[in-house]
């Protein structure tokens with residue numbers, strides 16, 4: 001039984017012991033090819049992310065999977081917002097990609113659930129009704145490995161918030177792809193993250209180092 005301090009009765013097969021965690025951002029159907037807001041080659045990050053998820057489980061790291069979980073009346077959508085309708089709660093487009101190999105014991109972080117919010121950062125999200133930061137602190141997590149979609153929006157905002165909150169942040173560069181609404185957005189995002197103290201690494205580097 002974990003999360004009992006939160007007054008939540010849930011049995012989880014897995015209690016994280018490491019002071020690092022993996023954060024997988026928005027690997028949802030609508031952000032993958034064929035979805036409502038497809039990120040070019042977004043599905044290519046699933047294979048390395050699956051290796052990272054498996055690596056995290058073996059090393060007793062907790063795994064958090066964020067998801068956009070918007071109400072249909074979200075201001076985030078056109079015409080008030082910038083985006084076509086995507087990742088509407090309880091629709092197939094909002095489901096995690098079926099090739100993503102996570103476990104039922106991993107933590108799903110829902111964000112963008114308020115019609116007023118964009119929910120770009122996973123730190124705006126909640127798991128088991130608790131803010132992500134609170135749960136990470138409960139698990140004594142100090143270091144985050146982050147990857148997913150999209151580099152220039154949700155990944156960037158999550159990494160910047162994580163740095164503001166004092167986490168050591170490693171971006172898994174091979175596990176990210178950008179929207180690139182304007183050419184160069186990806187490079188700008190990487191630059192902003194680097195300036196905020198985000199360190200860059202890759203799946204291979206992390207897994208090889210642990211061997």
Ligand code: VGL
Pocket residue numbers: 026031068083120149150151152153154155179
């Ligand atoms: C995202 C654009 C709009 C993302 C979400 O997941 O990066 N991008 N909503």
